[in-house]
Amino acid sequence: MTDGVPFLDRLPGARRYWYAGLAVFLIAWPLLFGNFWARIGVGALMWIGLAQSWNMIGGYAGYLDFGHGAYFGIGAFAAGIAMVQFGYPFLVGFALALVVSAAIAYLVAVPTLRLTGAYFAIATWAFAESMKQVALVTEITGGTFGLSLPRSPETFIGVPVPFQIGETFFYYAMLVLCLATLALTYYLFERHEFGYRVKALRDDQDAAESLGIDTTRVKRQVYVLSCMVAAVFGSVHAWYIVYIHPNDVLAAIITDRMVIMALLGGLGTLTGPVVGGLLVFLLERLSSVFLGSTTFYLPLIGILIMITVLFAPSGIIGILRGEVDRDEVRKNVKELGEKFDLL
Amino acid sequence: MVDIGLFTQIVINGLLLGGIYVTIGVGFSLAFGVLEVVDFAVGEYVMVGAFTGAVLAPLFGSEGIFVIPIVLVAFFALGALIQPMIHHVTTGDRPHPLLMGLVFTFGLATFLRGSVLTIFGPNNRDVPSSLLTGGVSVPGVGTFPVVRTVTAVFGVSALIVFMYYLYRTRGGMAIRAIAEDRTNARLMGININRYQSIAYGAYAALTGSAGVFIGMTFTANPGMGLQYTAFAFFMVVLAGMGYLPGVIIAGIVLGLTQSFTAVYISGNLVLLVLFAIIYLVLLVSPAGILGKGEWAT
Numbered sequence: 001m002t003d004g005v006p007f008l009d010r011l012p013g014a015r016r017y018w019y020a021g022l023a024v025f026l027i028a029w030p031l032l033f034g035n036f037w038a039r040i041g042v043g044a045l046m047w048i049g050l051a052q053s054w055n056m057i058g059g060y061a062g063y064l065d066f067g068h069g070a071y072f073g074i075g076a077f078a079a080g081i082a083m084v085q086f087g088y089p090f091l092v093g094f095a096l097a098l099v100v101s102a103a104i105a106y107l108v109a110v111p112t113l114r115l116t117g118a119y120f121a122i123a124t125w126a127f128a129e130s131m132k133q134v135a136l137v138t139e140i141t142g143g144t145f146g147l148s149l150p151r152s153p154e155t156f157i158g159v160p161v162p163f164q165i166g167e168t169f170f171y172y173a174m175l176v177l178c179l180a181t182l183a184l185t186y187y188l189f190e191r192h193e194f195g196y197r198v199k200a201l202r203d204d205q206d207a208a209e210s211l212g213i214d215t216t217r218v219k220r221q222v223y224v225l226s227c228m229v230a231a232v233f234g235s236v237h238a239w240y241i242v243y244i245h246p247n248d249v250l251a252a253i254i255t256d257r258m259v260i261m262a263l264l265g266g267l268g269t270l271t272g273p274v275v276g277g278l279l280v281f282l283l284e285r286l287s288s289v290f291l292g293s294t295t296f297y298l299p300l301i302g303i304l305i306m307i308t309v310l311f312a313p314s315g316i317i318g319i320l321r322g323e324v325d326r327d328e329v330r331k332n333v334k335e336l337g338e339k340f341d342l343l
Numbered sequence: 344m345v346d347i348g349l350f351t352q353i354v355i356n357g358l359l360l361g362g363i364y365v366t367i368g369v370g371f372s373l374a375f376g377v378l379e380v381v382d383f384a385v386g387e388y389v390m391v392g393a394f395t396g397a398v399l400a401p402l403f404g405s406e407g408i409f410v411i412p413i414v415l416v417a418f419f420a421l422g423a424l425i426q427p428m429i430h431h432v433t434t435g436d437r438p439h440p441l442l443m444g445l446v447f448t449f450g451l452a453t454f455l456r457g458s459v460l461t462i463f464g465p466n467n468r469d470v471p472s473s474l475l476t477g478g479v480s481v482p483g484v485g486t487f488p489v490v491r492t493v494t495a496v497f498g499v500s501a502l503i504v505f506m507y508y509l510y511r512t513r514g515g516m517a518i519r520a521i522a523e524d525r526t527n528a529r530l531m532g533i534n535i536n537r538y539q540s541i542a543y544g545a546y547a548a549l550t551g552s553a554g555v556f557i558g559m560t561f562t563a564n565p566g567m568g569l570q571y572t573a574f575a576f577f578m579v580v581l582a583g584m585g586y587l588p589g590v591i592i593a594g595i596v597l598g599l600t601q602s603f604t605a606v607y608i609s610g611n612l613v614l615l616v617l618f619a620i621i622y623l624v625l626l627v628s629p630a631g632i633l634g635k636g637e638w639a640t
Contacts, residue, residue, distance in 0.1 A: 295461045296457075305453065342427075
């Protein structure tokens, strides 16, 4: 029935014009505004994708993964090692990032997914820190010297490509990967049966099990999937910034940023990490440009998270959707006041 | 060939370190029992405590230990005021209360770390200690560094006072009752707001003063918090969740592991070794090394 209908008409309502406009805008972005803004775009798209990858395990499955940044670094080093130590083109490194991150994620998942809540969070964090320490002492990762990746037209697929590997190329690469991540999240977690299984285990693990869901397996699947997505962005990032060092690509701040972006936007929603990712990324950039401080956004974001959780627990998306209105906030303020009755 | 002198010295250092870790672990474990929320900010209290020491000690004759009373009072007040917020986010009709509790303390941790980082910059700061210097040599055993010994003595005596309060006073009984069943405790006429605040305040005070001592032993750095958060979690997982005597053993194991790893492997790989231990414990004995805790699932 839908065969003769153009794609845009199948989208609901007047939204299709917005989507079409947004698509044109996103594609035209680097051509309209030049290299500087293309660079901002690369960062924003990458962080939206990373925030969404964290949201898969942290938001949809309810497992706060504080070692997620490790997979970003693992992806970066997989690409780096393939290109520098073995002389393969980038695509091989990209594939290697997928395979290696999946293997490591599986091994980490077996014991640590037995933990819940903060214990899972801290076990994964310890894992990420130890990955960094390992990368600093092993030879293949370049140790404390890091790795410098080659970036010329023939390092993409092995034979020279007819376009330049520059800001514009990376903008479109990140755009494709970011949109693919969002599409994957939409399909798997919002439309597919898999998403219902994941949400069921988050909401009540015992009830999910009594319905015949193999929760251990589903948890492992979500974890491995989300880690692979992070590794993909890591591998492209490595090639983009050309020089990688364990203290940069395996830093704890990478995980912190992903977590903050997803939390602030709204956990377990498709659009939350997009809004949160954009907001935090821009806030960080603006505070470093206008205030000259690269850390000032941290306490600001800490306060924002506390206020959000106290008064509007479903995040910015909850406010935008109208789930949190004035009465809700008023009720929260009143209830909080009662709890200060200490004497 | 193992050097016996070096070996005993490592054991001494490890045991003395363990003394202060036990303080952190026990407070942390209690906060978990009472509030049913696992506190991400634990390491940041250590960090803020260390920085309080670094800032205030020069005003008190460059001696960090004189700052302890101030830290105890200030952190108790801070904790008592933070507790109602944690209580608020983990109760009521909101979805995923446990997750919200974690998220809130994560926000708090980010705020504390970010503030200190913005104010003091990323560099190390010393917590001066002009009186507690040098070490006492015991022939045939090894040297007891004064700072570490005083630290361990403080840790153990704080622990004893804390345990006395918890098990021998009415207030302590109220706190244990809340840990067992919050609703029933409230029905018995216990002001749960007040006693939860006391428990959380006591935990914050213990952790903050442990931070001053840790700052005196090592150094103060805005990024140090996460490591102590990991240590606190390590102790509780190793001990078996909700099993207090296990925490004491786990604290000593942690101190010994840290000092042995630092000497025989590398100071940078302490976390890797801890992760390996957690990995094995969870695979082999998920209820802790003594098998007496709740399953860490």
